Amino acid sequence: xxxxxxxxxxxxxxxxxxxxxxxxxxxxxxxxxxxxxxxxxxxxxxxxxxxxxxxxxxxxxxxxxxxxxxxxxxxxxxxxxxxxxxxxxxxxxxxxxxxxxxxxxxxxxxxxxxxxxxxxxxxxxxxxxxxxxxxxxxxxxxxxxxxxxxxxxxxxxxxxxxxxxxxxxxxxxxxxxxxxxxxxxxxxxxxxxxxxxxxxxxxxxxxxxxxxxxxxxxxxxxxxxxxxxxxxxxxxxxxxxxxxxxxxxxxxxxxxxxxxxxxxxxxxxxxxxxxxxxxxxxxxxxxxxxxxxxxxxxxxxxxxxxxxxxxxxxxxxxxxxxxxxxxxxxxxxxxxxxxxxxxxxxxxxxxxxxxxxxxxxxxxxxxxxxxxxxxxxxxxxxxxxxxxxxxxxxxxxxxxxxxxxxxxxxxxxxxxxxxxxxxxxxxxxxxxxxxxxxxxxxxxxxxxxxxxxxxxxxxxxxxxxxxxxxxxxxxxxxxxxxxxxxxxxxxxxxxxxxxxxxxxxxxxxxxxxxxxxxxxxxxxxxxxxxxxxxxxxxxxxxxxxxxxxxxxxxxxxxxxxxxxxxxxxxxxxxxxxxxxxxxxxxxxxxxxxxxxxxxxxxxxxxxxxxxxxxxxxxxxxxxxxxxxxxxxxxxxxxxxxxxxxxxxxxxxxxxxxxxxxxxxxxxxxxxxxxxxxxxxxxxxxxxxxxxxxxxxxxxxxxxxxxxxxxxxxxxxxxxxxxxxxxxxxxxxxxxxxxxxxxxxxxxxxxxxxxxxxxxxxx
Ligand code: BGC
Numbered sequence: 001x002x003x004x005x006x007x008x009x010x011x012x013x014x015x016x017x018x019x020x021x022x023x024x025x026x027x028x029x030x031x032x033x034x035x036x037x038x039x040x041x042x043x044x045x046x047x048x049x050x051x052x053x054x055x056x057x058x059x060x061x062x063x064x065x066x067x068x069x070x071x072x073x074x075x076x077x078x079x080x081x082x083x084x085x086x087x088x089x090x091x092x093x094x095x096x097x098x099x100x101x102x103x104x105x106x107x108x109x110x111x112x113x114x115x116x117x118x119x120x121x122x123x124x125x126x127x128x129x130x131x132x133x134x135x136x137x138x139x140x141x142x143x144x145x146x147x148x149x150x151x152x153x154x155x156x157x158x159x160x161x162x163x164x165x166x167x168x169x170x171x172x173x174x175x176x177x178x179x180x181x182x183x184x185x186x187x188x189x190x191x192x193x194x195x196x197x198x199x200x201x202x203x204x205x206x207x208x209x210x211x212x213x214x215x216x217x218x219x220x221x222x223x224x225x226x227x228x229x230x231x232x233x234x235x236x237x238x239x240x241x242x243x244x245x246x247x248x249x250x251x252x253x254x255x256x257x258x259x260x261x262x263x264x265x266x267x268x269x270x271x272x273x274x275x276x277x278x279x280x281x282x283x284x285x286x287x288x289x290x291x292x293x294x295x296x297x298x299x300x301x302x303x304x305x306x307x308x309x310x311x312x313x314x315x316x317x318x319x320x321x322x323x324x325x326x327x328x329x330x331x332x333x334x335x336x337x338x339x340x341x342x343x344x345x346x347x348x349x350x351x352x353x354x355x356x357x358x359x360x361x362x363x364x365x366x367x368x369x370x371x372x373x374x375x376x377x378x379x380x381x382x383x384x385x386x387x388x389x390x391x392x393x394x395x396x397x398x399x400x401x402x403x404x405x406x407x408x409x410x411x412x413x414x415x416x417x418x419x420x421x422x423x424x425x426x427x428x429x430x431x432x433x434x435x436x437x438x439x440x441x442x443x444x445x446x447x448x449x450x451x452x453x454x455x456x457x458x459x460x461x462x463x464x465x466x467x468x469x470x471x472x473x474x475x476x477x478x479x480x481x482x483x484x485x486x487x488x489x490x491x492x493x494x495x496x497x498x499x500x501x502x503x504x505x506x507x508x509x510x511x512x513x514x515x516x517x518x519x520x521x522x523x524x525x526x527x528x529x530x531x532x533x534x535x536x537x538x539x540x541x542x543x544x545x546x547x548x549x550x551x552x553x554x555x556x557x558x559x560x561x562x563x564x565x566x567x568x569x570x571x572x573x574x575x576x577x578x579x580x581x582x583x584x585x586x587x588x589x590x591x592x593x594x595x596x597x598x599x600x601x602x603x604x605x606x607x608x609x610x611x612x613x614x615x616x617x618x619x620x621x622x623x624x625x626x627x628x629x630x631x632x633x634x635x636x637x638x639x640x641x642x643x644x645x646x647x648x649x650x651x652x653x654x655x656x657x658x659x660x661x662x663x664x665x666x667x668x669x670x671x672x673x674x675x676x677x678x679x680x681x682x683x684x685x686x687x688x689x690x691x692x693x694x695x696x697x698x699x700x701x702x703x704x705x706x707x708x709x710x711x712x713x714x715x716x717x718x719x720x721x722x723x724x725x726x727x728x729x730x731x732x733x734x735x736x737x738x739x740x741x742x743x744x745x746x747x748x749x750x751x752x753x754x755x756x757x758x759x760x761x762x
Pocket of ligand 1: 037038095142221222347
């Protein structure tokens with residue numbers, strides 16, 4: 001049995017030894033373990049003095065890209081590969097995945113987060129965690145919870161009503177925690193409805209442990225703890241980074257003077273000790289760098305979303321893919337082709353094992369003559385240095401005011417004398433710690449697109465960005481558009497794979513691309529002010545909001561083209577006690593093998609509560625050979641049909657006719673099946689404050705009311721008149737019973753109401 005720990009040792013165990021290790025307690029046989037960022041690679045700091053550069057490790061595509069694969073299986077493989085790399089570096093816990101919703105396209109960490117939809121984020125993250133933990137390396141699901149902006153992130157209160165919290169912002173966490181059992185969860189910096197996540201007993205204990213049965217460790221985000229004693233009492237096990245000697249002392253004194261129950265500290269320390277024990281199962285491993293680079297390329301290729309691929313006059317089919325055997329000339333324009341943007345800034349910044357760029361990969365992939373022009377300047381470093389992945393630090397260099405006319409002229413001239421022009425543009429400053437100010441392309445990049453499109457009708461735009469960019473003001477000018485996100489170290493090769501058709505694109509948008517920022521549901525309430533941000537759009541996050549208001553968008557959630565086409569047969573749906581099952585035949589109607597992401601959106605038009613018109617409830621990424629048909633099965637667990645009922649404080653599945661729409665995006669619904677679902681049995685107790693309408697809708701309530709008012713029949717009183725006249729009754733329905741006592745002729749004395757309440761609820 002492990003030796004008893006003193007209060008001082010327990011306190012020390014609940015804070016780190018330093019930035020990346022837990023505190024060892026040697027005599028108790030508790031060694032230190034290493035935790036490190038995450039999420040899209042293992043960023044292990046090699047030199048304590050160098051916060052920026054970690055040891056070389058594979059920089060996989062960040063979550064913005066992996067989410068676009070819509071393929072849980074691929075995420076599991078990525079998690080496994082990360083587990084191997086963690087083992088090779090003696091890392092016990094990898095600080096990821098980040099699964100917060102993308103509430104606004106301005107969110108500074110959108111590149112690190114998956115989606116505007118909690119089901120997509122939750123399903124993908126679950127597999128990532130299972131893959132990682134299959135190597136006895138722990139995941140750290142972050143940032144729990146409601147971390148959806150960087151502005152004032154360490155203080156801001158996310159003010160969000162309970163239904164929205166449950167159905168949107170906690171839902172992905174619930175899924176991952178209950179299905180993948182992550183070893184650790186990281187609390188967010190921000191407050192939720194006025195309480196710091198790090199010291200919120202409701203969040204960390206009641207919901208996470210009480211309702212979801214979580215047994216792992218909750219650690220703080222780095223520097224998120226404002227009050228150590230309150231945090232420990234709330235259920236926060238590990239404060240990071242350490243050391244936190246003064247906090248340890250505060251805990252000791254609090255235990256000493258009875259302000260903190262010693263058992264709570266002992267409980268938290270025991271959880272940290274158990275985590276350290278679990279990590280001991282891990283064995284060293286030497287991973288294959290080439291294989292991981294190849295996997296990074298495969299995932300990146302699957303993440304690329306083909307947004308537009310128009311046919312040119314006189315040609316059959318779209319401009320893409322390009323023929324790798326074609327001779328002729330290709331102009332590659334834009335510095336990002338040579339100096340790729342492949343990850344965002346902040347704690348997830350990786351030092352890749354190597355870095356492909358699109359220019360070299362395109363040159364290697366074709367027999368055509370490839371010529372390059374930078375088109376716009378990139379802040380200082382034009383070379384392909386690994387550290388440039390974060391993008392230039394000097395924004396002024398790319399400011400519209402400093403458009404470089406000579407670079408534009410050179411690019412335009414090259415485009416004019418080439419058969420095809422490939423334009424690489426995107427965003428420049430995406431980093432943890434700062435939200436974006438706009439979703440527009442930098443002026444210099446837009447100018448490049450305009451110049452090239454005017455010079456060559458065969459122009460393809462390739463975007464590199466960690467959060468959505470508006471395309472509506474320029475995409476009509478080009479026939480082809482590729483959303484290549486931030487693709488990690490092998491992104492250059494993946495872009496070439498898609499351009500030349502070695503990979504048939506199957507990426508789908510995990511977030512809506514709006515026509516303009518002002519259309520976005522979050523627009524009026526982001527990022528808040530004076531310490532508060534109001535989640536005014538409520539449940540209507542992302543596509544739910546665009547759909548509810550029937551707004552046009554540039555490219556809808558779930559959208560993405562392929563080099564082939566898919567046809568949908570008729571959907572059939574069945575409902576059972578475990579949920580719904582929808583089957584649909586899908587045919588590859590084109591001439592190339594391809595992959596379709598079949599999406600199921602479910603709506604309940606007659607719902608009694610406010611709801612999104614349709615919500616993603618299942619999806620499947622399926623490879624289908626040209627000419628073949630595959631029967632796709634989409635299952636929805638009954639729990640996933642529920643809404644959070646604030647009156648009951650629990651999930652409720654409403655009975656009714658559920659509309660199951662199957663299609664290729666949230667706005668390309670090809671077939672619908674309607675299925676009746678039996679609702680949960682529940683009854684809201686009637687009170688004096690329940691309205692007459694609520695009484696009449698309840699069978700026992702209606703009976704009690706009928707008896708109470710029965711005596712009025714035929715009487716010449718205003719109350720009797722109300723009940724006799726259907727219009728008047730409508731008028732009265734919204735009135736609480738207690739307020740009807742004063743009405744002339746009302747039999748509803750306080751005593752009479754008490755009797756009614758007793759009779760109705762008996
Ligand atoms: C980030 C976390 C990260 C931690 C450690 C924090 O600033 O919010 O996501 O894991 O630093 O680097």
